[in-house]
Amino acid sequence: MDTTLPSTDFLKSQAKRLRVDLTNLGYPVTHATTLEMVAHQWGARDWNTLSAKAGAPKQGWAPGDRVSGRYLGQPFQGVVKAAKTSGHGMWSITLRFDEAVDVVTSSLFSNFRRQVDALIDANGTSPRKTSNGQPHLVLDIQ
Numbered sequence: 001m002d003t004t005l006p007s008t009d010f011l012k013s014q015a016k017r018l019r020v021d022l023t024n025l026g027y028p029v030t031h032a033t034t035l036e037m038v039a040h041q042w043g044a045r046d047w048n049t050l051s052a053k054a055g056a057p058k059q060g061w062a063p064g065d066r067v068s069g070r071y072l073g074q075p076f077q078g079v080v081k082a083a084k085t086s087g088h089g090m091w092s093i094t095l096r097f098d099e100a101v102d103v104v105t106s107s108l109f110s111n112f113r114r115q116v117d118a119l120i121d122a123n124g125t126s127p128r129k130t131s132n133g134q135p136h137l138v139l140d141i142q
Helices: 008-024 030-041 047-053
Strands: 068-072 074-086 088-102 112-121 138-139
Touching: 008 030, 008 047, 030 112, 047 088, 068 088
Parallel strands: none
Antiparallel strands: 068 074, 068 138, 074 088, 088 112
């Protein structure tokens, strides 16, 4: 079952249509009331809760998700092998790259990685940084 919420604009237009329909049936209501009704239809406590969820970024990752981004500055595409919440909005994630990524910037030698474990925030960015201040891992959020 797909529980992806539509955009906030779509939800507002749904509330406008509901208000028109109710008014035409002889039940005039305010727009705020229909926003609350739409929120309840989507399983939210109130409109503010639904609106926040609809506008929120993706809430996590699951095994099998396709991902792309940068690991130690190198672009990659791959798949989430494992993911779990780690507290305080952080995620512990294991990625398997489609192609091995060279994690060394030196021209004298290479060190290729095909799989990595990382800690990331809800935006897909690692709090750990390289010596030049760049995050170890940055996932592209779709």
